[in-house]
Amino acid sequence: MRSELGATDLEKQLERLVVENQRLKQELKICKSSEPASNNCPICSHSQRDLQEKSQKVETLHRELDQTTRQLQESERSQTEAEHKLSLRIQECEDELHRQPHMSFLCPQYVTQTVEVQSADSHKVISELQGKNSALQEQVSVQRQLLRELETQLHDSQRTCTQLRTQILVYEGEMERAQGRLEAEMQNLEEEKNRVIEEAFIRAESEMKAVHQNLAGVRMNLLSLQPALRTLTSDYNSLKRQVQEFPFMLDKAIAEAKQEICQVISEVSSTNQELLRKYKREMNLRKKCHNELVRLKGNIRVFCRVRPVSQEEQDSSDAKSMLSFDSDDDSLLYLSNKGKVMTFELDRVFPPKSTQEEVFQEVQSLVTSCIDGFNVCIFAYGQTGSGKTYTMEGVPENPGINQRALQLLFSEVTEKAADWDYTISVSMVEIYNETLRNLLGDNPTEKLDIKMHPDGSGQLYVPGLTKITVESPEDINRVFELGHMNRATACTNLNEHSSRSHALLIITVSGYNSTTATHTQGKLNLVDLAGSERISKSGAEGSRLREAQCINKSLSALGDVINALRSKHAHIPFRNSRLTYLLQDSLSGDSKTLMMVQVSPLSSNMSESVCSLKFAQRVRTVELSSSVSSRKHENSSTSSSPTHDSLDSPPSTPGPLPISRASSAGSTLSTLSTTSRTPSGSRRRSQSQLSAGNTHLPGDCGKCRMALMCLKSFTSLVCLRFTKGTIFIF
């Protein structure tokens, strides 16, 4: 029983040891996986303490193991003793059996026979002895059984003991290894600690050195600051004295400054007056020079643009172009008609591939001159379908002169905004069958009239004409949309209607310079004229005939006005058509006019193209008289039926213009043109230049020289450019 109890205790202790061992292993693992020992690692800092505890525990376990081994040995000893006792007991029992004298030498058969012949007492004794014998035998077998069991238990205990010893050895080995690792870990930690301490020590030493140096520097500073402090103190004292004296000094300085300022102001104002006087004089001089130059050059310019053959026209026999261009001279156009080659010389010829941008570049100087107060008129002239609307209005993705002009004006006035305050306003008018319609008004069908201004200035004005002030490119788009919408509502077929009516975009630019108290007002008229084809060709009747007659009337009135201006007639028939009457101030005086003659490239349109080009060449030779005299002439002839020289009615032969008079234009061409070229394109000096015997520089006549000298004196105001013998002023 005792050995059984010992084995149970041992098992329990063994389990406890196994659990303890696992715990130790886990802790060791944590120690290994953690960073090298650092002062703030919870495990490592804890590990030193733990290690001691664990060493103590290992010792305790060793002690317990020794104790258990001792107990085991004791149990073995007690078992051996029990066995010995049992064997002694058995021996005793056997001895007792032998000690029975009546039985020791008798065999059982003999006893039985003896019992049969002897007394009943002997029988009784024998039976008792037999009982004792059997009891003893039973006891012996029980003892033997017990002995066997004890032997088995002993074997089991010995086996368990051996296993436990083996396990103890294993555990001891593991513990030794763990202890070795722990010691190595501790060694590492120790080394790390020493290293960290060493580093900290070195750092502290260097910091200490720096602190010492700083301290030395501070001491030096202190030593050097002391004299500065003394100087500052003395400065402070002197400043204090000055501050006390300051109010008196200030009063004195203010009085002196006031005196000086008054003096400077009076000087500046007199200089300013002088500058203003000079500026005004220069402005007048500039205007005079400009007028002089315009007079020399002629202020009507004529461009020609040939539209490209469209996609639809490409396959027709018409597509073969009869027009050709001079690659060296962009002012020449050759037209082959009925076997003859005609040469037309204009200020600029744009071939079909010319872009909207290229065209606008040539007209932009005219556009900007209206900011300086000039009146400008740009016409697109030509037969139906020759590209007038394309040039003036363009298409949304590629706008024409109208939109580009407004955009340019915006950018120019923005640039001048520092000195000038400009207002740009826009009106849109249509002239259809000699009727004026307000395209920006509420009622586009309402007819407008042209009247003399009641203020007695002699200016014309259109009562009820809507003027919209535009301030951004978005405003321009809105105005154009409104104009197109109103134009469309007043007719059934816009395309046909637009071919037979003149569309005018009137841009007024008013400026005020507050420095010089100068006002300027310029007007830019952008006119898309009605188609100029001949009635005989179109074969129009009825209302179409009336439309054509009205168009012819206005176009021939335009030709008459230009002709009269060119011939310096005393009477200029502006009133013969609504168109010329409305554009009076833009055609006379120092106004500038550009005629963009549109030409179709198709061979079937050649005769119309010839008419248009002849008209263009004739217009190019015209020189405008001064506005004052022209207005005076016009205003003085206020009779209800104005005189019209010989051109006050449409030509008897169908056709928009008095082409028969082109010969007279041709005669003046050679005398009036300041720059003309031979058909081959080589430049030819003007007659006036030749007669003056001037040098080779184009425009280098006496008047031009004078003008140039004047212009050079205020180059900041005027920019001159010599291009192909023509002086342009911007």
Ligand SMILES: Nc1ncnc2c1ncn2[C@@H]1O[C@H](COP(=O)(O)OP(=O)(O)OP(=O)(O)O)[C@@H](O)[C@H]1O
């Ligand atoms: N330079 C050009 N480049 C491309 N297409 C052009 C050019 N000129 C004209 N066109 C095209 O030719 C056609 C006729 O042009 P547009 O309507 O401008 O002629 P128009 O002279 O104004 O005619 P109308 O007198 O009938 O108003 C249009 O389809 C136009 O887009």
